[in-house]
Amino acid sequence: MIPGALLAIAAVATGASLLSAGRAPRAWLALLLTGQAAALGAAGWVLAGGPEWEWQGGLAIGGEAVQLRLDAVSAWFLALVAVVGGAGAVYAREYWSPEAHPVSAGSGRVWWSLLLATMVLLLLCSNGLHFLMAWEGFALAAFFLITLDGQGREVREAGWLYLAASHAGTLLLIAFFSVLAARTGSWELGPMRDQPGLAWLYWLALGGFGVKAGLFPLHMWLPSAHANAPSHVSAILSGVAIKMGIYGLVRFGGWLPVPVEAGWLVLGLGVVSAVLGVAFALGQHDLKRLLAYHSVENIGIILIALGLALVAYARGQMAWGELALAGGLLHVWNHGLFKALLFLGAGAVLHATGTREMSRLGGLWRAMPWTAALFAVGAVAIAGLPPLNGFVSEWLVYLGLFDALNPPAAALPALPAIVCLATTGALALACFVKVCGVGFLGAPRTEAARRAHECGPWMRGPMLVLAAACAAIGLAPAGCWPALRSVVGSWGAAWRDLPAPESLGTLGVVHTGLVLLAVGGAIGLRRRLRGRWRRGVTWDCGYAAPTARMQYTAGSFAGILTEWFGWILRPARHEERPEALFPGRAALAEHTPETVLEKVVVPVARWVLRVATLARRLQHGRVQAYLFYVILGLAALAALVLATGP
Amino acid sequence: MTDHLNLLIGLAMGLNLVALGSSRLPSLIRVAAFQGVVLGLMPLVMEPELGVLAGLIASATVLMKGLVIPGLLRRAMRAARIERDLAPLIGFLPSLLLGAAGMMGAVALARQLPLLPEHRNSLLVPGAAATVFTGLLLLVGRTKAISQVCGYLILENGIYLFGLLLLGSTPLLVEGGILLDLTVAVFVTGIIVDRIQRAFDSLDTRKLTALHE
Numbered sequence: 069m070i071p072g073a074l075l076a077i078a079a080v081a082t083g084a085s086l087l088s089a090g091r092a093p094r095a096w097l098a099l100l101l102t103g104q105a106a107a108l109g110a111a112g113w114v115l116a117g118g119p120e121w122e123w124q125g126g127l128a129i130g131g132e133a134v135q136l137r138l139d140a141v142s143a144w145f146l147a148l149v150a151v152v153g154g155a156g157a158v159y160a161r162e163y164w165s166p167e168a169h170p171v172s173a174g175s176g177r178v179w180w181s182l183l184l185a186t187m188v189l190l191l192l193c194s195n196g197l198h199f200l201m202a203w204e205g206f207a208l209a210a211f212f213l214i215t216l217d218g219q220g221r222e223v224r225e226a227g228w229l230y231l232a233a234s235h236a237g238t239l240l241l242i243a244f245f246s247v248l249a250a251r252t253g254s255w256e257l258g259p260m261r262d263q264p265g266l267a268w269l270y271w272l273a274l275g276g277f278g279v280k281a282g283l284f285p286l287h288m289w290l291p292s293a294h295a296n297a298p299s300h301v302s303a304i305l306s307g308v309a310i311k312m313g314i315y316g317l318v319r320f321g322g323w324l325p326v327p328v329e330a331g332w333l334v335l336g337l338g339v340v341s342a343v344l345g346v347a348f349a350l351g352q353h354d355l356k357r358l359l360a361y362h363s364v365e366n367i368g369i370i371l372i373a374l375g376l377a378l379v380a381y382a383r384g385q386m387a388w389g390e391l392a393l394a395g396g397l398l399h400v401w402n403h404g405l406f407k408a409l410l411f412l413g414a415g416a417v418l419h420a421t422g423t424r425e426m427s428r429l430g431g432l433w434r435a436m437p438w439t440a441a442l443f444a445v446g447a448v449a450i451a452g453l454p455p456l457n458g459f460v461s462e463w464l465v466y467l468g469l470f471d472a473l474n475p476p477a478a479a480l481p482a483l484p485a486i487v488c489l490a491t492t493g494a495l496a497l498a499c500f501v502k503v504c505g506v507g508f509l510g511a512p513r514t515e516a517a518r519r520a521h522e523c524g525p526w527m528r529g530p531m532l533v534l535a536a537a538c539a540a541i542g543l544a545p546a547g548c549w550p551a552l553r554s555v556v557g558s559w560g561a562a563w564r565d566l567p568a569p570e571s572l573g574t575l576g577v578v579h580t581g582l583v584l585l586a587v588g589g590a591i592g593l594r595r596r597l598r599g600r601w602r603r604g605v606t607w608d609c610g611y612a613a614p615t616a617r618m619q620y621t622a623g624s625f626a627g628i629l630t631e632w633f634g635w636i637l638r639p640a641r642h643e644e645r646p647e648a649l650f651p652g653r654a655a656l657a658e659h660t661p662e663t664v665l666e667k668v669v670v671p672v673a674r675w676v677l678r679v680a681t682l683a684r685r686l687q688h689g690r691v692q693a694y695l696f697y698v699i700l701g702l703a704a705l706a707a708l709v710l711a712t713g714p
Numbered sequence: 715m716t717d718h719l720n721l722l723i724g725l726a727m728g729l730n731l732v733a734l735g736s737s738r739l740p741s742l743i744r745v746a747a748f749q750g751v752v753l754g755l756m757p758l759v760m761e762p763e764l765g766v767l768a769g770l771i772a773s774a775t776v777l778m779k780g781l782v783i784p785g786l787l788r789r790a791m792r793a794a795r796i797e798r799d800l801a802p803l804i805g806f807l808p809s810l811l812l813g814a815a816g817m818m819g820a821v822a823l824a825r826q827l828p829l830l831p832e833h834r835n836s837l838l839v840p841g842a843a844a845t846v847f848t849g850l851l852l853l854v855g856r857t858k859a860i861s862q863v864c865g866y867l868i869l870e871n872g873i874y875l876f877g878l879l880l881l882g883s884t885p886l887l888v889e890g891g892i893l894l895d896l897t898v899a900v901f902v903t904g905i906i907v908d909r910i911q912r913a914f915d916s917l918d919t920r921k922l923t924a925l926h927e
Contacts, residue, residue: 438737691862692803710826
């Protein structure tokens with residue numbers, strides 16, 4: 069009852085926000101935030117152990133009665149939509165202000181409302197047809213948000229690539245839902261694990277939802293879309309929108325029977341996405357593109373957990389399955405929070421300096437202390453370091469993976485997964501050391517970086533909220549467990565009433581201790597050093613006049629690591645070596661291409677286009693030729709009739 | 715009776731070949747008109763007992779196919795002042811060969827079809843098939859708009875021949891409908907011919923490709 073009322077409020081408020089989006093930005097923001105708060109309340113109610121909410125409306129769309137359902141799995145994702153959606157809306161008020169973007173600010177508000185509304189609908193629908201409609205609406209809203217600044221060629225190309233990839237995925241989903249409807253005789257969705265004939269459908273779902281989630285070979289749309297969209301849009305795309313793909317995989321992994329191999333395949337894809345995602349991130353020089361590749365990595369971590377849970381479910385191993393699933397689901401939230409925080413931070417940097425190129429930044433922490441500190445919080449969280457939330461969810465996944473190795477029912481492939489997950493963590497740490505070191509520390513490399521300014525309260529506020537949420541989950545991980553338990557319970561019917569792993573409480577204590585220690589240490593150090601600062605040249609072996617350009621660049625910092633992955637990154641290197649006794653010009657440029665896109669998808673697409681062009685020659689506007697085709701068609705039909713007989 | 719009918723059908727089939735071989739527009743129109751007249755006479759030969767009905771069909775057909783439609787075509791030709799050469803896509807000799815082959819194919823086809831016994835010995839079915847084929851060949855093989863209309867005319871003649879098989883039962887209405895369609899088509903083509911002439915200074919339908927995209 070209460071969730072229904074709250075969702076009704078959310079629907080009315082979102083609808084009203086759509087009406088006010090054009091003219092009244094303040095009213096829009098207030099209404100949108102009201103709506104998101106109400107949705108968050110509904111989700112919280114269900115997650116806190118309230119009963120599932122179901123509603124069957126009298127009205128029918130497309131011949132199917134509207135059916136909505138909010139169970140713990142939907143609520144888990146719904147809460148994330150509400151938090152990041154609200155934070156992004158507040159952030160956009162300054163970042164994409166009507167003064168700076170008189171035309172696109174208004175349409176941005178409209179599409180933002182629509183994006184949130186369609187995502188919420190998607191989570192609530194329990195009818196395949198309506199799910200597809202919401203899915204399509206959500207994909208379109210995201211497209212218009214990505215191309216909000218439609219002036220740039222790169223932006224438009226990124227938008228089209230996103231749209232094409234998204235529709236390729238939707239095609240698979242249409243196949244998935246229509247076959248499902250044909251087999252079960254109804255579009256209604258719900259638990260149907262007792263029909264083993266439907267198991268193969270999970271492959272279709274994996275393809276369709278996998279494109280949206282951005283798992284490794286299907287991620288080609290993701291880096292350019294996330295890099296070129298306005299930053300608050302990147303935040304919601306990366307933090308929430310790609311999680312809709314995960315939602316689909318989790319949802320139908322729980323409702324449908326899943327082939328046994330699918331669990332292992334998901335796990336394998338997760339490992340590949342995690343390791344290669346972070347490897348590609350290391351090769352990037354564009355701040356937002358780098359963050360985008362970290363989305364691929366984190367989706368990989370989530371998929372490792374999900375794959376393990378599917379394997380565990382198939383084998384009836386509740387003990388490690390629930391841990392892995394809980395870890396994966398918590399990572400959905402965590403990634404949503406810290407990735408949104410990082411993208412908002414990157415947006416603040418872009419807003420202040422006008423560039424996303426890391427080699428043009430440097431020394432920003434002086435000018436932008438808030439942004440630098442909040443970005444650092446996000447970086448610590450994404451690198452999976454204690455005491456923040458990234459560590460908690462990865463900890464749960466590790467626990468699941470290690471438990472999977474226990475005899476007698478040991479699942480040995482978990483071992484390489486552990487190694488790869490650990491590698492991923494280490495590489496992610498290296499990558500964020502690079503970002504923070506090159507971007508925020510050192511000296512400003514360009515005039516733009518020197519003139520950077522701190523962002524205003526509208527941009528800082530949402531970042532603070534997200535950082536606080538990251539810290540809260542990190543410091544009190546046991547607090548999330550009841551919600552996680554109800555999600556896991558509603559996912560697999562057999563998995564109810566899980567005991568919280570004991571280590572979760574310990575983790576909270578240790579994290580709090582760590583924070584207290586660090587704060588105490590910092591205060592002590594500051595007190596001891598007070599009045600004894602001295603500013604001087606760090607190190608000048610013959611360099612009488614060091615310049616900012618002598619600093620490590622993003623490329624040189626990650627050089628060794630990207631060389632390890634040269635086989636897949638295929639960095640393009642252009643160098644002009646200094647020669648002769650008094651060398652003149654010398655130059656070195658390095659660029660990491662989108663390997664999958666440029667080496668696989670584009671050649672295949674070009675080939676398809678060539679074949680299609682050949683077919684187009686048949687259609688050239690000559691009447692005689694068309695008549696000839698008609699005659700050929702008639703002759704073929706006549707031959708068919710004569711050959712098969714009456 | 716069958717002999718007279720077969721004679722007329724043979725004449726129409728010969729005219730098919732003449733149509734395929736004629737290199738100038740007026741002669742093509744004339745051949746199509748003459749074929750229409752020959753076809754118009756057939757109901758009189760076929761079913762003398764029908765009397766008034768047969769006479770009505772015959773006179774209407776001769777009037778339309780022999781006079782009205784060719785007259786319209788000639789007017790369009792004069793109004794557009796078009797060159798009279800036909801500019802074929804399929805040359806005249808290949809057209810003739812194809813037409814002859816089509817005729818043989820039509821006869822072979824008619825042998826395969828499960829016909830009523832009274833139609834076994836008549837040339838009606840092969841003649842109709844061959845005429846339809848000739849019409850299609852003209853449609854595909856000629857470039858001028860007016861020659862294409864002639865192709866339609868001959869195509870329609872073939873359909874009319876098929877229709878004669880059922881003369882006793884119902885097809886008067888159907889045939890009337892087809893004839894009406896054809897007249898409208900000729901009218902429309904007349905207008906289009908004028909427009910094409912003005913736009914491209916020629917009636918070559920190949921130039922219409924300039925309109926695409």
